[in-house]
Structures are given as C-alpha cells and as structure tokens.
Amino acid sequence: MLKTKLNVLTLRKEPLPTVIFHEPEAIELCTTTPLMKTRSHTGCKVTYLGKVSTTGMQFLSGCTEKPVIELWKKHTLAREDIYPSNALLEIRPFQVWLHHLDLKGEATVHMDTFQVARIAYCTADHNISPNIFAWVYREINDDLSYQMDCHAVECESKLEAKKLAHAMMEAFKKTFHSMKSDGRIHRNSSSEEVSHEFESDDG
DSSP states (O other): OEEEEEEEEEEEESSSEEEEEEEEEEEEEOOOOOSSTTOSSOOEEEEEEEEEEEOOSOOOTTTTHHHHHHHHHHHHHHSOSSOOOOEEEEEOSSEEEEEEEOTTSOSEEEEEEEEGGGEEEEESOOSSOTTEEEEEEEEEOTTSOEEEEEEEEEOSSHHHHHHHHHHHHHHHHHHHHHHHHTTSSOTTOOSSSOOTTOOOTTO
16 A cells, blocks of 8 residues: 555646646555455445536636536436445546446446547646535537537545545556657646647547
8 A cells, every 4th residue: 555645636738738736645555456356447436416618718626616516416316315426437547437336335327438638627626625626627519510528426535536636647647658759739838838739639
C-alpha cells in the first residue's frame, strides 16, 4: 500500500484542458482491484447522478456547483432510503468508461465512453456533498456541433472521490503527452497551457 500526498485537483479548459492544483491533502492510495470476481474490469463503484447541459467555455473553480446541485436534488427526490450503487467508473489513460450495472449491481447493462481529451474540467470539491465527483464533457452531436454536459457520480466516500480526481489527472497527463508526441498539439505547449489544436482521438 502506497502512502503519499496528493493534490486535490480540478481540470479546466480555457477553452481546452488546464490543470489547476489546490493545497495538497494526505490520502492513502492502494492498487485498484476488481470489486467482484465475476468482473473482468476494475474501477470505482459509484451512483451515477446523471448529466445536465452547461454553458460557457471558461470553466473556473465552482463552475460545477450549480449543475451538481440540480442533479443531486433530482437524485434525492427519486431515490429510496437505501439507494445502491448503480455504476462502475473506470478511468483509463485515454478514455473513461462508465459501466451501468443491473439491479443487483453485478453485470454491466451498457457502457458510456468518454474521451479524456474532451473533458474540459473535473473536480471532487462540492459543497453539497464531499463524496461527489463531477466532470464537464464536450459532447459532439451528429451535425458536428457540440454541447458541454456536466456529469456527476456519488462515491462511497470523500476519499474515493479524491482518488477519482487523482486518476483523472494521471489520465490527462498520459493523453496530453501522447498527443504532443503525435504532433496533434503544439510542441511548445505544456500541460498547463494546451493549444487550440488539442483534439480528441476521434477528431
């Protein structure tokens, strides 16, 4: 088990991803293992709260607060006293996989895929609940227009939410360096200042 100090982070994009670090907080990390023996994939068990469209291109600290409150209210009105986790969130180097689970929380019913390069902002810092992790995603429509959607999940603890933020930071770094080496972004760009040529793998 590795003990280290991690930065609680948010990812923002003006209009494309930038990494912003907050004061570090000591947390404990351990290797992620499958939650159930029947699963071949790994990840964090969460309750998916849904998504809501958001506006603007400059995503600053606190920009997900309003969308998260809206999603949280809808969720709490609809759920019973005991609401089980209904999804598994898996953050990979270039993609984020959201496995929607069956009523037993075991088998994957379907999966949503998010390109890391299209994630404009993410944070595990919300006033309404410290267990919520949210991200703003640039969704490409059939007519090639796009919209910005805020997605949110409720984790089992504040620590799990922060682990997801750390995992997203690592995924962003790997995606950035890969795209830079491939020439899809300016050679002189840094992980703090990404050029307007920052594009997802599928364009």
